[in-house]
Amino acid sequence: MPKKRVTKIDPRKELSPYLNHQENQNRNHKKKSKVSASLSKLKSYRRKSLFKNLGIIVGTSLIAVLILGYYVSPLANVNNVQVVGADDLSSKKVVSSSGIKASDKLIDYRLNSKKLNSNLEQKYPEIQHVSVEISHINRLVLNVKEYPTIAYIKVKDGYRKLLSNGKIGSNALAWSKIDQGKPLFIGYSKKTSLIDDLELFNSLPASFRNQVKLLSGSAIRKSQIILVMKDGNVVIGDISTFKQKIKYYNAIKKKAGKNSLIDLEVGAFSRPLTKSEMKAYGIS
Structure with a gap:
């Protein structure tokens, strides 16, 4: 009786298409997961950046409104003037000669005191320089430096x-x-x-x-x-x-x-x- 022919089958070879398919599936799934995670991170970053920018814009606008509100309010007007460093001069006359008025804005003198200096130097030969400070919200302080x-x-x-x-x-x-x-x-x-x-x-x-x-x-x-x-x-x-x-x-x-x-x-x-x-x- 003739012998039956036996066909040898390599399990790895037979299973390789399936295994390859599974491996590709896993690889694609990982790629999709990575892409999905990247998109989520990007969306989160954009959301945070948007909120940050909005916060900066809102904060800046609020500060600008407060500054503008203060500038146009009576609190920004000169309410009191103090003269420091000119003991032999009449404070009342110094203020009068400076040209400062009650309706003037404090910040204007703080940022630009050239005119004030010019007025006082012309009137008083002993005055070398005057620096301006703001004290107690609406008090203007004139620090007078005299020639020796x-x-x-x-x-x-x-x-x-x-x-x-x-x-x-x-x-x-x-x-x-x-x-x-x-x-x-x-x-x-x-x-x-x-x-x-x-x-x-x-x-x-x-x-x-x-x-x-x-x-x-x-x-x-x-x-x-x-x-x-x-x-x-x-x-x-x-x-x-x-x-x-x-x-x-x-x-x-x-x-x-x-x-x-x-x-x-x-x-x-x-x-x-x-x-x-x-x-x-x-x-x-």
Whole structure:
């Protein structure tokens, strides 16, 4: 009896189409899942971005409305003005000269104070600069910076400041209101002599300036300068050479003693003051 023919079947080969189909299905499913997840993330990102942008627009608009509402409201108007740093000036007059009105907006002066500075600098020679601040919602604060005071000049109604910018202060002060450690300019009837002497005095070393009690305008010649010192000595010199000769002052003073006239005009020498000279210069 003949043998039956046996056909060998490879299970893997037979199942490979099915397995491949399943693998492709799984791969496609994963791709679809990834695409779906990516689309979900994209939609979520777009939604968040939209809400964020809307929040920024709404927030900005709200802030703009609040600022505009404040600007047009009475709260933005100048209600009170405070002047700081100008003790010798009348605050009321400073405010009046500044041109500030109750209907003005605070923020306008805070952002642009050029006109205010110009008004006050023209009116008051002692004012160097004014900075503006806002305090207590609707109070305007004017911080005044003045030029340094070099000395004082005696006038009919008191004493006025002599400033580092070469100008004279606008207010006459009482003796009790001035810095008595600074020298006095007395007897100056000509403005040119005052300006020349003030310019020279301001250029001298601080160590010498601090020893000066007063400068006298009763010089014999226009080019002459007379200084009365705190130690009772009197120094005279020529404006054109005084600055160069001042280096000899301390050495001459030691030899001269108290109540001497130290002459630095021509050469350099000293002699005792006469009684009439002491009286004329207010030395007791």
